Amino acid sequence: MKISSFDLNLFVILNAIYTEGSLTKAAQVVGITQPAVSNALSRLRDKFNDDLFVRTGSGMVPTQKTENMISDIQNALTLIQQSVNEPDTFDPATSNRNFKLSLGDISESRVLPFIMKEIYESAPNISLGSYAYKRADQVHALSTNNLDFVVDPVIPNSNEVNSSKVFEDDFVAIHRDGHNISKIKNITIEDVVKEKHLHVSRRKMGEHLIDMELDKIGLKRNVALRCQHFLIAPPIIKSTDLILMATRSFAKRNNLSFVEIPIEIPSMEYFLIWHKSDEGDGGHIWMKDLITRAFKEAQR
Secondary structure (H helix, E strand, O other): OOHHHOOOHHHHHHHHHHHHOOHHHHHHHHOOOHHHHHHHHHHHHHHHOOOOEEEEOOEEEEOHHHHHHHHHHHHHHHHHHHHHOOHHHOOOOOOOOEEEEEOOHHHHHHHHHHHHHHHHHHOOOOEEEEEOOOHHHHHHHHHOOOOOEEEEOOOOOOOOEEEEEEEEEOEEEEEOOOOHHHHOOOOOHHHHHOOEEEEEOOOOOOOOHHHHHHHHOOOOOEEEEEEOOHHHHHHHHHHOOOEEEEEHHHHHHOOOEEEEOOOOOOOEEEEEEEEHHHOOOHHHHHHHHHHHHHHHHHOO
8 A cells, every 4th residue: 555545634533543442532532523533434444454443332442453553653643743843933922822731739739839930920821720630541631632741650551652750759757846756766667657647648549659668567557547638738747646658848848847767668759741742842842841840949
């Protein structure tokens, strides 16, 4: 098959069907009607002499032929997108672009004040949205422009995205001023663990990194309160004897006292994640730099 005889827009539609698993949703992403997507799929089937997708109760399932092609198709579409992006045309001072981020509440508190100050001073017409997306939905949201960036400790297992580490910090045991734990000389991990703890997590199940490390040495935290958001943690810590094992920068930013944790625990890392098709876009480059600088500032 010669490429000169092939409508390259069909590859865009094939990728949308693959990503969405639905002709209707693919139509919405591409911006055409559902019958037009059906017609395009029919043309693709004729070209490749294969069904390409099989309709099932759970959606359009790709055939092996599609699975064999999709990685190369996605890479080619990304290269094409990068070649038409024009970074020189983006001017933050005049742009009215809206950027959409997926941040947790603690990342919001770390970087949004810095980012919005920069926007207020140099890009007054740019707006920002911060949204919570499940990890299973992040790549899809990035590929369909429902998100521009994700900040998360876990990089998606996908060849559609790029990433860079923007934050790293160690854990400490945070407590109220005058807590008895601050008076212990040669503190041990047993001293820390026997205290009542505050644990912050939005997940219904699954161990925290700290708990996995404690499990290795046969210890377990006594969690007296589990809550969903870090923003409520400082007033709780300041008014009770609960211990919070969280990052050093969180303690410093909230003027909270802390002691070192006397075992080695891997650092907390956060990664900035974006879709490969956004590489080379001027606005995307500008916002990526702004987010990166905001996280650097948060570590000071």
